[in-house]
Amino acid sequence: MQSGYFETLNCPIVRTNMTEFWKEHSQHATVEEMMLDSNAQQLTQHELPEILELLPSLDGIDVLELGAGIGRYTSHLVGKAHYVLAVDFMENFVEKNRKDNSHLGNAEFIQADITQLELQENSFDLIFSNWLFMYLSEKELHALGKKMLSWLRPGGYLFFRESCFHQSGDCKRDFNPTHYRTPANYNHLMTSLRWEESGDKLYGFYIVLSRTVQIYVKMKKNQNQVCWLMQKVSRNEVQQHQGGFNTFQQFLDNQQYTRQGILRYEMMFGAGYVSTGGPSTTREFVDLLNLRPGQEVLDVGCGIGGGDFYMAKNFGVEVLGMDLSSNMVEIAMERAVEEKLPSVQFEVSDATKRTFSESSFDVVYSRDTILHISDKLRLFRKFNSWLKPGGKVLITDYCCGEKPWTPAFQEYVSQRGYILYTPQRYGMFLEEAGFTNVKAEDRTAQFIKVIKDELIRAEKIKNEFIQEFSQEDYDAIVNGWTEKLQRCKTGDQRWGLFYATKD
Template sequence: MTEFWKEHSKDATVEEMMLDSRAKELTEYELPEILSMLPPLAGYRVVELGAGIGRYTSHLLTKAAHVTAVDFMESFVQKNRENNGHHSNVTIVQADVTKLDFPQHSVNFIFSNWLLMYLSDEELKTLMEKMLNWLQPGGFLFFRESCNHRSGDSKRDFNPTLYRSEAQYTHLVSSLEVEAPQGQKFGFDVVLKKKVQTYVEMKNNPNQICWLLQKVPRSSETQKGFNTFQQFLDNQQYTRRGILRYEKMFGAGYVSTGGPSTTKEFVDLLNLKPGQKVLDVGCGIGGGDFYMAKTFGVEVLGLDLSDNMVEIASERALAEKLPTVQFEVADATKRTFPEGSFDVVYSRDTILHIDDKLALFRRFHVSHMNQSKSF
């Protein structure tokens, strides 16, 4: 791996770091998209792994209390120090992440962009366990990887990268568990998993995938034998086969009672206008979202905790050729958006499953809506 990056770090340019001749153009759109997925970082101690020349360092340090930026290539580290070393709240370190260590519970947020695909399976599992230990309870891990195949167009005489599937990463993070000295066990819950839309639109590449995870206590009372509620949904309640059976019962695009007729009745009350932005919480396989986009000309982001639901919905969006409808795997009780992101928040047959409904509605009101409505 060292030889590979020596070949691709001679001038420490953004093109070398991203292995792409369109790096500057991609960064213009990709960078704000990635930053919009992160939780609020005020007061946080942040560790950035695989920081490169500091493409994200310069933004993270404006939001966090302190950033430790780590990379193993000397030329990249030097460039990052030139660009960002004058800030009082940043420490820039040259180190191999597989040999790195931090005290337990000492970090609030870990950020990694295109790093894990350069680690072996054993190195990846070990680093994931370390990161889970480094994070404070309630802390977050964000990582973005190229899944399935390469993204950049740079010539490579050899390529040691491991292009894992989304499912491989998701299985690893959901099965991890560490034990604190007091005996309390912790694991990761998925806050969001989504494609980088910049790469979908500019390179027809749907394989750039981001995860935001939160460190949470693990109870001995598991979800019917599964580590997380999401695992229970995707492996028992909403298997892919089961979802398609529900669809046969309730109508194309729907997995709950009432199907398209109830959706039309509810949505028509919203007085939607072309160009408005709608957040659909518990979108299922997207029938209601496609109806809103086609009928009213709105943009829709559908959230669902079930990976299977979102996978099917995304396939349908591609077939429908509706770029104004996007989907992501997300926990609505933890997902945050900039204030005023949406004109309407819509949800059907979902909120009844959420215990703290008041907290959810506060999140809708404060974080999502600006002179808008929910239904």
């Protein structure tokens, strides 16, 4: 969108248009009006438990509900929270919410334009918003984001859900003032916010979870409903000025996996891939799993989703890809919309903190990701819990030779923040986690061959690559591969393939 477009949205005419739009769609204060969908009753029935399951514990906390509407969620929030302040733009919606839910507990209901709302700092543990930000301009959303940071207590959470890319509801609209942003727009805008409190304490938002709303995928084959759970965390301003990062997620998105960096890797590895061997190693390793239609696969460290699309298209499985890098997931989500493949979903989340019900998946699959995680045994125990009986785990990962390492390799590992083990020790972790039929294979020879093949391919596409990116980008990748070959030659760097079964 043009930059000037959003600037015009702050004029009184635009606010008047927004008011008129919702006056038209709030006359009877029904759920169909509020959701702008004739199928609202059925959607609500399935959507509520899915959304509520993503929230942090509500027990005894103070909640600010923005864009509360007629109270679809208010009753559930009031039922557990210590206090709920429910705010909406339209008086009809507020009155309906007050009438239905005021008797349930300690709640207040106010009519207000969110762009004018003023509240005390550090007043809430959770801010809950459903379909609100898409009705704000960029400038309004930025201002509201800073306010929300101030309203939340340190460690508090922001949950919001928006329609991205295009509309969902089937309600006829004479005009539509909604701003259908991309998930990337929300990620970048919200994580760039800063709030300085007294005592020079600086806070910002950290993405705990971001994913599509599954019921819309199942009922409408619509992947445009996206929700976020963010946490208010401290930011060390001095560290930022020194070029440091406060979270590993920041490190990934700002240094190792910038959007430009991801796309240049993809051009080298093949469409959809950013890791060793691209489609060739994916085909080889996926074949070991004997996938069957209808099985459910969890891909930990999914990157931009090439392997996930491959599994879904060729074996008829359902795949949930998760990655800590929001840049990776943004690209994967964009590709998912283009592919129109609702059996593949993606989320931004941390595997070490994510929870799933026991026996949720038939396969856990992970490619060159777990090198970032220190407590591998704990993670493998989670994998074991998430798998159904008879389920399989397949992992490839960077490994190492026996110590002592060369100083160059030690520096490389420290600079990247990797936590590496020998292939043999890796296999022992899987056994200790409860897996059986564990196969731990040192595939360093294959790793070397793949890198050499990739260097040959890089030479063939050199001119095209440099035209798309730069000579510096080309040299960075080629030099990186050359250095990997040298580290493998010394015996320091290894590459392992691991697969096992849950009894």
